[in-house]
Amino acid sequence: MAQILYTYKDGVYVNLTNRCNCRCTFCVRFQHTGIGDAPTLWHKVNPNWEQVREAVDAFDFHGYRELVFCGYGEPTCALPLLLKTARYVRKTHPELKLRVNTNGLGSLENGHDIVPELASVLDAVSISLNAPNEKDYNAVTRPTFSGAYDAMLAFARECRGKIPDTRMTVVDVLSPEQIEASRKVAESCGIPLRVRNFG
Numbered sequence: 001m002a003q004i005l006y007t008y009k010d011g012v013y014v015n016l017t018n019r020c021n022c023r024c025t026f027c028v029r030f031q032h033t034g035i036g037d038a039p040t041l042w043h044k045v046n047p048n049w050e051q052v053r054e055a056v057d058a059f060d061f062h063g064y065r066e067l068v069f070c071g072y073g074e075p076t077c078a079l080p081l082l083l084k085t086a087r088y089v090r091k092t093h094p095e096l097k098l099r100v101n102t103n104g105l106g107s108l109e110n111g112h113d114i115v116p117e118l119a120s121v122l123d124a125v126s127i128s129l130n131a132p133n134e135k136d137y138n139a140v141t142r143p144t145f146s147g148a149y150d151a152m153l154a155f156a157r158e159c160r161g162k163i164p165d166t167r168m169t170v171v172d173v174l175s176p177e178q179i180e181a182s183r184k185v186a187e188s189c190g191i192p193l194r195v196r197n198f199g
């Protein structure tokens with residue numbers, strides 16, 4: 001089975017699911033089988049709660065300050081498992097900050113506003129804005145839902161003020177003009193933009 005917890009640079013991450021409702025042109029999972037200390041992040045079968053709990057229990061978190069839900073799939077596609085894992089880590093490792101890196105389509109995916117549930121367990125959320133307008137967003141992220149761009153923006157606005165560290169991100173493959181336009185979109189949601197390195 002692929003690694004459930006893996007480390008990359010200075011961070012530790014949870015790879016809960018390979019399910020995703022986008023097919024981003026830049027997605028790392030289409031370029032590398034694994035990253036960090038994980039030879040592969042492709043699960044043969046997505047993990048269940050017992051397997052995730054075992055992985056958490058077996059991991060030495062000494063020296064880490066944050067656990068990030070981010071793997072080869074969209075964490076909110078496994079919402080019950082995400083929430084259960086976050087509650088468990090809160091209890092067993094209260095010193096860790098908890099963050100989800102998400103495409104922001106979790107409410108659309110799950111058919112209801114998931115922000116209150118996320119806010120009950122998370123310290124931080126990082127939402128992929130990816131593009132400053134719907135046309136470019138659809139071209140880059142190739143979502144399975146129509147209306148994904150507006151749903152992602154609505155999700156971000158819901159997170160603001162409910163999850164203490166809410167931010168939006170773009171990848172630095174965008175032109176400076178697109179990055180500036182993206183910053184304005186994030187600002188219009190009242191959220192800071194972070195530019196992520198590609199690769």
Ligand code: SF4
Nearest residue numbers: 020022023024027103
């Ligand atoms: S949302 Fe994330 S996991 Fe899904 S295709 Fe895009 S980059 Fe990859």
